[in-house]
Amino acid sequence: MTAAIVSILLPVLVAAVAFLWPSDRTRPAWLVVGAAGHGAATAWALSRPSDMTQWLALDPPGRLVLGLVSLLFALCSVYGLGYLRARADRPNRIFCSAILLFLGTMTFITWTHHLGLMWVAIEATTLASAPLLYFNRNPRSLEATWKYLMVGSVGIALALLGSLFLGYAAAQAGGAPSLLFEDLFANAAGFSKPWLHAGFVLLAVGYGTKMGLAPMHTWKPDAYGEAPGLVGALLAGGMTNCAFLAIARVYRVMCAAGDAAFAGRILVILGLLSMGVAGVFMVRQRDFKRMLAYSSVEHMGILVLGLGLGGLGVFGAMLHMINNGVVKGVMFMSAGNIHRVYGSKLTGEVSGAIRVTPWSGALLLAGFIAVTGSPPFGPFVSEFTILNAAFEQHRYLVASGMLLFLLVVFIGMGTTVLPVVQGDPGPDTRLTEHRDGPLTIWPPFLLLIASLVMGVFMPAPIRDLVREAADYVGGVP
C-alpha cells in the first residue's frame, strides 16, 4: 500500500511543484526529478511482494507495465529537456504539469486491483493527457484534442456500462458482490453468463477504444500526428499498454468463468481487424507521424490477438507489450526530431534525413526495421511467438491473416520511411534552425539498444516477469 501511494502521488506532487515553478526555462528539470523519483519508487515496489486483498495491489502484469512506463518516462523526461529547450517559444507550465500527472495516472492503473477503481484510473489518464495534445495551440491540434476527448470519453462510458454489467453478473452469484479482482476471479464461475458476456464485449470495446483498436481507432492518427514526439511515445508505449492491461485483467475473469473461448474469439477478431485496417491505411500514407499511429493500431491488434489465442499467445502478447513500447519510443522520438528539423512531416517535403540529421535518420530506419518484426530486434521474437501459438493451435487462417497483414504493413511502412531517410534533401527543402542534440538523440538510442538486447538475449529478470504475467493472465508458456 505504501509503495502504491508513494509511486502514484510522487509524480502528482512534482506536477504541483512544476505548476508553481516560476521559470519556463528551468521548469523542465522537474520532469527529470519526477522520473528519477518514480524510478526509485518503482524499483522499491517491484522488489516487494504485494498484498492482493487491497484495492491497490500490484499483480504480475501490472509489474510489467509499471516497469515499462517508468523506463519510458525516464527517457522521455531527458528528451523533454531537449525538446522544450528547442520549443522555448511556447509556455510549458501546463505541459510539464500535465505530463507528470499523466505519469501518476498511468501508475495508478498498474496498481488498481478493483474493477471500479481501474475505471477511474483510466478515465484519469484521458483527462491528464488531453492538454498534452493541445501543446501547439493551433486549429489542427485543437481538432485532434477534441476527437481524442470525444472518442475516448464515449469509450470510457461504454467501459463503465460494461463494468456495471459485470457487477450485475456478480450480484446474481448472491450477496453484495465485491469488485476486487481477486474476488471476481474466485467467484466468476457462478456469474450470470449473459450479463458476463455482454459486460466483456462492452469492456473490450470501451478499453479497446483507449488502446486504439480498429474500428475505434479514429482518434489515434490525429492525436499522434499532432502531438509532440515524446507525447506520442508515452501514449503509444504507456497509455495504450495500460488499457491493454485492463483488458487482460478482464480476460482473466472470463478465463476464471470458463469463458476463455468466447473472450478469445472476440479478441482475435478485433486483433486481425486492427492489423488489416492499419495495413490498408499505411499503404501510401504520406504523413510519417500518422503512419506511426497506424503502426500503433497494428501492434495493439497483435497484442489482443496474442491474448485471444491464449496459452503461448498470452506469453507472446506480454512480451510484445514491452517490445512494442520500447520501439515506439525510438520511432516517435526520432520522427519528432526529423519533423522539427524539416518543419514538415510529409514524405513529399522530407527526404535525405540520413544526410541532414544522421542520427535521427538512422534511428528512424532502425526503428522501422525493429517495429516491422525483423531480427535481431525484440518485436521479432514476440511476433514470432504469437504466430507460433496460432500454428500450434492449428488456427492456420488466423496465422496466415497475421502473416499477410504483417507483410502489407512492412511494405506500407517501407514506402513511407525509406524516402524520408534516404536520398538527398530536395531542392525546395527549407530546413529550420533545429538540429540533433545529445538530449534528443541519447534517449531513443538507448531504447534501441534495449530492443536489441530483448531480441538477442532476454535478461532473466525480465523473462521471469513476463512469464509470471502470462501465467497470471491465463496462459501456460
Added chain:
Amino acid sequence: MQPAADAILVIVLLINLFVLGASRLRTIIYAVAAQGVILSLLPTLVHGGFGVREAVVSVGALVLKGVTIPRMLLRALADLPIRREVEPLVGFKSSMLLGAIGTAASIYISTKLPMLEADAGGVAGRMFVAASFSTVLTGFLLLTTRMKAITQVLGYLVLENGIYIFGVLLLQATPFLVEVGVLLDLFVAIFVMGIIINHISRAFTSISTEHLSALKD
C-alpha cells in the same frame, strides 16, 4: 414506489424520441436537462429512502445535469454566431424511426436477460434495463449523426443518462462503482468539454465540428 419509477422511465423514453426529432438546439438542451432532472429522482424511489448514497448520486446528478451543464451550453449558444438548428446527417424522421426500433429492440432484449432475484418478479428491473439500453442507443445516434460540438456533448449526456439508469439498479450492490462512475463521467462532460468548446469557439468563431475536418486520410 414502483408505478412512480415506471412512469419516470416512460417519460425518459419519450424524451429520447423527442430529442431525436427536435430541430432547435435550445429545445434539445432543455429536453436533455429535463431528462437528467427526472432521472435524479430514481435512486430515492427505487431504494425507498434518502440515505447518503442516494443523496450523493441524486443531488450530484440534479445539480450538474439540471443546472450547470444546461447553463454552460446555453451560454455557448448565446455567445456564438452559429445557426440555432441541428443540421443532422440523418433526417429527423429517420432518426425517430431508428430510435423507435432501438427502443423496441431494447425491450425485447431485456425480456431475454436473467434478472436479479430481488427484482425478478416485478416489471421494474426489466423496465430499467430496457430504458437504459434504449437511452444509450439514442445517445449513440445523436453522437454519430449530429455535426455540432454542442450536439455531440448532448449525445454524450444522453448516453450517460442511459448508464445512470442502469447504475441505479446497482446502487446498493456496488455503491462505489456507481457513485464514482456517474459523477466522474459528468465531471468530464462539464469541465473538459466545456473548456474545449471554449477553445473551439475562439479558434473558429463557430462550434460546428465540420470545421474540425482538416485531419483525415
